[in-house]
Amino acid sequence: MSRKGKLLIYGALCVLALPFLFPTWWMVTSSVKPDIDIFTFPPQLIPTSFSLDAYREVFTLQPFARQYFNSAYIAAVVTLGTLAVASLSGYAFARIRFRGQNVLFLVVLVGLLIPSEVTIVPLFQMFHTWGMIDTHWPLVLVPIFGAPSVLATFIMRQFFLALPGELEEAARMDGLGRFAIFWRIALPLARPALAAVAIFTFLHSWNLYLEPIVFLSTPELFTLPQALTQFVDAYGGPMWNVQLSAASLTAIPVLVVFVIAQRQFIEGLAHTGLKG
Amino acid sequence: MTDRTQSPVGASASTGTAPRYWTTRRRDQLAAYLFITPQLIGTIVFVLIPLGLVGWYSLHEWNVLADTFDFVGGENYQALLDDPKLPGVLAATGIFSVGLVILNLGLALLLAVLLNQKLRGTIVFRTIFFSPVVVSLVAWTIVWNFLLQDNGGINGLLDAIGIAGPNWLRGEGTAMAAVVVVQVIKNVGLNMVLFLAALQGVPADLYEAAKMDGASRWRQFRAITVPMISPTILLTSIITVVGALQVFAQIAVLTQGGPGTSTTVLVYYLYQQAFQFHHFGYGATLSVLLFGIVLLLTVVQWQMRRKWVFHES
Numbered sequence: 001m002s003r004k005g006k007l008l009i010y011g012a013l014c015v016l017a018l019p020f021l022f023p024t025w026w027m028v029t030s031s032v033k034p035d036i037d038i039f040t041f042p043p044q045l046i047p048t049s050f051s052l053d054a055y056r057e058v059f060t061l062q063p064f065a066r067q068y069f070n071s072a073y074i075a076a077v078v079t080l081g082t083l084a085v086a087s088l089s090g091y092a093f094a095r096i097r098f099r100g101q102n103v104l105f106l107v108v109l110v111g112l113l114i115p116s117e118v119t120i121v122p123l124f125q126m127f128h129t130w131g132m133i134d135t136h137w138p139l140v141l142v143p144i145f146g147a148p149s150v151l152a153t154f155i156m157r158q159f160f161l162a163l164p165g166e167l168e169e170a171a172r173m174d175g176l177g178r179f180a181i182f183w184r185i186a187l188p189l190a191r192p193a194l195a196a197v198a199i200f201t202f203l204h205s206w207n208l209y210l211e212p213i214v215f216l217s218t219p220e221l222f223t224l225p226q227a228l229t230q231f232v233d234a235y236g237g238p239m240w241n242v243q244l245s246a247a248s249l250t251a252i253p254v255l256v257v258f259v260i261a262q263r264q265f266i267e268g269l270a271h272t273g274l275k276g
Numbered sequence: 277m278t279d280r281t282q283s284p285v286g287a288s289a290s291t292g293t294a295p296r297y298w299t300t301r302r303r304d305q306l307a308a309y310l311f312i313t314p315q316l317i318g319t320i321v322f323v324l325i326p327l328g329l330v331g332w333y334s335l336h337e338w339n340v341l342a343d344t345f346d347f348v349g350g351e352n353y354q355a356l357l358d359d360p361k362l363p364g365v366l367a368a369t370g371i372f373s374v375g376l377v378i379l380n381l382g383l384a385l386l387l388a389v390l391l392n393q394k395l396r397g398t399i400v401f402r403t404i405f406f407s408p409v410v411v412s413l414v415a416w417t418i419v420w421n422f423l424l425q426d427n428g429g430i431n432g433l434l435d436a437i438g439i440a441g442p443n444w445l446r447g448e449g450t451a452m453a454a455v456v457v458v459q460v461i462k463n464v465g466l467n468m469v470l471f472l473a474a475l476q477g478v479p480a481d482l483y484e485a486a487k488m489d490g491a492s493r494w495r496q497f498r499a500i501t502v503p504m505i506s507p508t509i510l511l512t513s514i515i516t517v518v519g520a521l522q523v524f525a526q527i528a529v530l531t532q533g534g535p536g537t538s539t540t541v542l543v544y545y546l547y548q549q550a551f552q553f554h555h556f557g558y559g560a561t562l563s564v565l566l567f568g569i570v571l572l573l574t575v576v577q578w579q580m581r582r583k584w585v586f587h588e589s
Contacts, residue, residue, distance in 0.1 A: 001393065001394070001395075006395060009390055009393055009395060010395070010397075012390060013390055013391075013401045016387065016390075016405075017401060017404045017405070019457075019461050020404050020405055020407065020408060020461060021404060022423075022429075023408075023416065023419045023420060023423060023461075024407075024411070024419070026419065026422070026423060026429050027415075027419040027422075030422070039425075039427045039428070042432060042435070042436055043429055043432035043433065043436075084314075085314045085315050085318065086315070088311040088312070088314065088315075089311055089312040089314070089315035089316070091311060092307070092308040092309075092311035092312045093312065096304050096305075096307065096308040096311075097304075097308075098304070098305045098308040098309065099305065101308075104312060104316060107316065107319060107320075107324070108312075108315055108316065108319050110319065110323065110324065111319045111323045113570070113571065113574060114323055114327060114567065114570070115518065115521065115522045115566070115567075115570060117522055117524065117543045117546065117563075117566065118327070118330065118563045118566050118567045118570070119322075119323065119326035119327060119329075119330060119563070120546075120547075120550070120563070121330060121333060121546075121550050121556055121559045121560050121563055122325075122326035122327075122329035122330055122333060122560070123322065123326050124550075124551075125329070125333075125556075126325075126326065126329075141322070142322050144318070145314060145315065145317065145318020145319075145321070145322055146318050146319065146321075146322030146323055147319075147322065147323050149315065149318065150315070150319065150323075153315055172300075177303065177307070178303065178304055178307035178308075179307060182311075203409075203410060206412060207412055207413045207414070207525075209413065209414055209524065209525035209528070210524045210525070210543075210547065213528075214547075214551055224412065224414075224415075225412060225413065225414035225415075225525065226414075228412075228414050228415060228418055229414065229418070229528075229529060238418075238421070238422075240422055243418050243422070244418070244419065244422060246415075247412075247414075247415035247418045247419060248415075250412045250414075250415045251411045251412055251415040251416070254410050254411065254412065255407060255410065255411060258407060258410045259403065259407075262403050262406070265406075265410065266402065266403075266406055266469050269409075269466065269469065270469045270470060270472075270473045
């Protein structure tokens, strides 16, 4: 490619990158500006004075550490649970022939078609009947067993379909049962698919917003996305530097993990979309 | 060969000559049912039963305060047809979805083509464009809420080059555009990566042959690239449309459906009716409508695949 062409592409990429980079930069720099500097004009791209007051307020206005823990443990439990449920059923649908297989697979696939927003009203009523409103149960049970994990099952099935049959036959000759074949042969080979499913399940749980605001009302039980919007003053207006500090605390750890492991992240997610 | 019996199990083993009940095949069947049980029960309890209940609730008038649940037949559906807000809500949903799909797929394809060139540093740009995908949605939206204030960062930058920016989130015309753009930048990285993977699967000799024939770059793009990656275009458009119909947090944080109903998309309206105004029956009716739209779009897109998806047989 010509020098001019290269420069043109680099130029286009740099301009296009601005709206992707600027928000994060603006979030972090604004969060360390003293209150009065936030809306100064012209905008301070580099803060002139530095203050961590807003970060202190994040933890005093709300049980933010607790909310952080809630989000982290819910996402961890949901991820592990989804991996277990989806790899088991994905394996069975891919590798075992059994009566009713196609019908049952269709039943499960219906879950792919139905956005969780469609069923939020009856789910609220069901969990109300079971006395689980204002607990974490709905945020854990529905993603692990319900519609969100169906996509995971589908991805695991696509992956297991591609495994060569000889490995399993050899294991069978050695006298291994089905679960042993699944656990010791198929699952270790499925690591790329498991990683992809783990990444998107974790992100999905970490981002949930509608479900927490419908199911939870006690601040100690809130998850991060829900907690972020609660930093408001007496008139309901957002406390900007506190919201931005809290948002930074939420976004930065995931961003750091992403930059370190970005190759696995991107390829993992690309795989989930491509197969099938 | 298929019914090869395994090492003896349980009581049947001691009889020796009798045909064993627990053949490998039967044990495999049992294992399969056990393996799929959690997913199957989950789908029934958390998807199929609620879906049936949505239909059932939509035929009832449900007053939470008075604790009454009365069968009213099609009244909620009549109310749906008479709802003065519904045309605005459907228009907002449509504008958001169409705008999002066009902008998202267009930008994703542009980025993918730019990054598919043999250039140094493309991995850095790929990382930059993908990074908003992993940032928490509400954190991302809060930052943009801050940026799009009347006196916020965007207008500050515009002012620096001599343009007076509007109050983005409070203007009838600009609010929807702002929500769409915020959402596109958040998620375009995912489609970009899918397109990149597809572009890398296009055989290079096709381009070589086209170059020999003297085809321009634009002609190569239209005649080779687009047809070759059309399955990915279909897939990403389905994912993006269905995702657009589910948008909620962005609306709740950025505009609360305003100004007027200009950004009140269907899911936000459904949330308002059911959980803010406690009209559960009507909320269920809106859920049925949402489900109908998703189903219709999926079927239409699936039918259309024959028309515009190129298959290399």
